Amino acid sequence: MSIIRKIFISASSQNDGLTRRILSDLPNLTPEILDDDDDLSGRDDLSDAKQVLFLTHSKGDVVKDCPGTSKDYLCCRYRVINQTQNCPLNCTYCILQFYLNFPATVIFTNVDEILQEAATKIQRHPKRLFRIGTGELGDSLALSGSRYFAECAVEFFAGLPNVVFELKSKTTQTDSILPLKHGGKTILSWSVNPQEIVKREESAADRLSDRLAAAQKAQDAGFLVGFHFDPILSLPNVNRLYLKLCDAIYNTVDPARIAWVSLGSLRFPPSMKDAMAERYPKSAIPYGEMIRGIDRKLRYVRPLRVSMYRPIYERLMRVPNPPFVYFCMESPTVWMDATGFSPENNNHLDFLFADNLHRRFPDRFPIKPEREEYDHDCTL
Amino acid sequence: MISLPINNLNTDQINFTDRAFDLFYPIKLSVQISDEPDSLQLPALVQNSPSRYRIVVGREWLEPRKLEKSVPTYIFQENTAHTDILRIAANYVRLFRPLFPVEIARIIQSLLDNKTRRETIARIFFPEIGLAPNIKLIDTYLNCLNLDPNIAEWLIEKNAPLKTWLALSMLAREFQSNLILLLEKTHPTLSILEEIVRNIRETIIREDTNIYRILTEIEWKTILENCDLPETEKIAILRQRITRLRFPFLSSHTERAKTLQEKIDTPPNVRISYDPTFEIKALTLDATFASPKDIDALERFFTEENRHKLNELLENL
Structure with missing residues (x-):
């Protein structure tokens, strides 16, 4: 059952293949065609952006560097394709619902142009x-x-040859992806949290066990998989649940064919605290032991973050040929205190990814990365 | 538009016991209007009713003049629409000061009791009294009716912003009655009260507990009713205990660092500090040199033992 109640289409998107496929899934909705210069901005009659779909062409760059916003926290140099903007899942902690200041969910339908933009930049x-x-x-x-x-x-x-494409989800909607010719270059990954947290804070997403079953199917279909422990939440008695989560992952999928696992604790701009409290008055999430980080975002106090990360990291590394485990936007101090090691800088971290993939999966990533190629900043 | 002529009304025609329109706090709380009989007298607002005239605005001026023959008034007729009376009364008060949130709540309740539609209140009435035409504000303001009158008066006295009114109005009455004890015994500033309330409320939600457990744990009543403690100490103890409940990890980390820091034999011209949030793991040493002796003191500070202690502190940040 789709939550979409209204569709707007820019004139130039009408005949795109992606547009036609989306419309065929929603036969009961009559789309409203807009002039190409009408971008819906200023429409105050659209009350819920998640229920409104806007199919249009991108007007600027869609392929960008991930906005790792602070020089004091290590950023992994991930790149993003912002083809879809907004999400139908209502996760309590999600920044999108508060900060995507637009009255609709945007889908760019100029697929070839977007992919070509990525290829050119790469x-x-x-x-x-x-x-x-x-x-x-x-x-x-x-x-x-x-x-x-x-x-x-x-x-x-x-x-x-020089790209890894990642699909990151909290759903199990992989049926149409699994049969595709991926050349070993796509990683299907899931954001995960203990089921107790999924139930409370990710109520519109699929259950943890279903996500793990989907990951198992993805491995069976020859895909590498990934997991994102993000956001890790500090709640009473929650540490043992995260260890159980590590075990559940390793009991379901082969750790040796997990490309990477990220760890990131809850963080958000201070103004989101009140917005979250107003929208989800019973949620404990806004009330963790948070301080203002160097990037001005609220995040758990550093020693607490380390105490959350360290046991998870140790549990994940306890297998032969463990996945590459990294932190999303963490300080070198946290890396060091949680793992005994810290990348020298963002570019070094980027290199470590490439090196790890090459060493563990040489058939998929045959080009040996050279450290000096990663010594300079490389922005898209 | 409704035109209201000023009339001199005989005081014996005013029904002082009719409190149908007891919606507003005295205007003189923020505007000095003399009660002296010979001073300039502002007209009160009254409405004609079957049993004489009922007071709409200005009870605080009329009560002291009960024994006078007549008082100046604006008079609403009996058939004046309820919304018109409230709109004019609210704007009359607004000539002298902003409406207090609890007054807006009472106005809204009065309109709802008189079967005014919520949409009408939001779209038409709110803009007429200077509010945004937002229907969500109806319930937001109505929460203020939950405020203990003592707390409402304290908020008025402190000229509290709307955010504080709304935060306190969400508290259970039991919590409010405990706050009154705090107000009586310590006379906190607005910002300290806000901090205490915020930390307690957030701890209750996070720990899925209740106000009784929290107040018992921090010995709220015992501390507040302790006659041997000065006000400032009472509030300091309570704030410290509440902060420890709200930030247990940070508090114990802070205490550990403080203990380690105190072990270091620091000369008077040297000061050791660190980021109180612990986000940055680094020690800062400030040294002041006023004489060659101070340089010697700094040199002597770096003994083997102090180096060890500094390292221990750094490792524990």
């Missing part, structure tokens, strides 16, 4: 491995428009 640096994904401003698979784009992208990136 091919400027042929000796560097790019990790790129669609899950930054929305779930990669939750909406049909995102899935159809993903199908094109999986096969497109299969043909590029």
Whole structure:
């Protein structure tokens, strides 16, 4: 059952293949066609952006560097494709619902142009491995428009030598992805949390066990998988639940074929605290032991973060050939205190990804990365 | 538009016991209007009713003049629409001061009791009294009716912003009655009260507990009713205990660092500090040199033992 109640289409998007596929999924809705210069801004009659779909062409860059906003926290140099902007899942902690200040969920339908933009930018640096994904401003698979784009992208990136394409989701909507020719270059990954938290804070997303079963199917279909422990939440008695989560993952999928696992604790701009409290008055999430970080975002106090990360990291590393475990936007101090090691800088972290993938999966990533290729900043 | 002529009304025609329009706090709380009989007298607002005239605005001026023959008034007729009376009365008060949130709540309740539609209140009435035409504000303001009158008066006295009114109006009455004890015994500033309320409320939600447990744990009543403690100490103890409940990890980390810091034998011209949020793991040493002796003191400070202690502190940040 779709939550979409209204569709707007820019005139130039009408005949796109992606548009036609989306519309065929929603036969009961009559779309409203807009002039290309009408971008819906200023429409105050659209009360819920999640129920309104806007199919249009992108007007600027869609392929960008992940906005790691602070020099004091290590950023992994991920790249994002913002083809879908907004998400139908109502996760309590999600920043999108408060900060995507637009009255509709946007899907860019100029698929070929977007993929070509990515290829052009990536091919400027042929000796560097790019990790790129669609899950930054929305779930990669939750909406049909995102899935159809993903199908094109999986096969497109299969043909590029220096890229890893990641689909990041909290759903199990992988049926149309699994049969695709991915060339070993797509990683299907899931954001995860203990089921107790999923139930309370990610109520519109799929259950943890279903996500893990989908990951198992993805591995069976020859995909590498990934997991994102993000956001890790500090709640009473929650540490043992995260350890159980590690065990559940390793009991379901083969750790040796997990490309990476990220760890990131809850963080958000201070103004989101009141907005979250107003929208979810019973949620304990806004009331963790948070301080203002160097990037001005609220985050758990550092020693608490380390005490949350360290046991998870140790549990994840306890297997032969463990996945690459990294932190999303954490300080070198936290890396060091939680793992005994810290990347030297963002570029070094980027190199470590490429090196790890090459060493663990040489058939998929045969090009040996050279450290000096990663010594300079490389922005898209 | 409704035109209201000023009339001199005989005081014996005013029904002082009719409190149908007891919606407003005295205007003189924020505007000095003399009660002296010979001073300039502002007209009160009254409405004609079957049993004489009922007071709409200005009870605080009329009560002291009960024994006078007549008082100046604006008179609403009996058939004046309820919304018109409230609109004019509210704007009359607004000539002298902003409406207090609890007054707006009473106005809204009065309109609802008189079967005014919520949409009409939001779209038409709110803009007429200077509010945004937002229907959500109806319930937001109505929460203020939950405020204990003592707390409402304290908020008026402190000229509290709307945010504080709304935050306190969400509290259970039991919590409010405990706050009254705090107000009586410590006379806190607005910002300290806000901090205490916020920390207690957030701890209750996070720990899924209740106000009784929290107040018992921090010995709220015992501390507040302790005659041997000065006000400032009472409030300091309570704030410290509440902060420890709200930030247990940070508090114990802070205490550990403080203990380690105190172990370091620091000369008077040297000061050790660190980021109180612990986000940055680093020690800062400030040294002041007023004489060669101070340089010697700094040199002597870096003994093997102090280096060890500094390192221990750094590791524990």
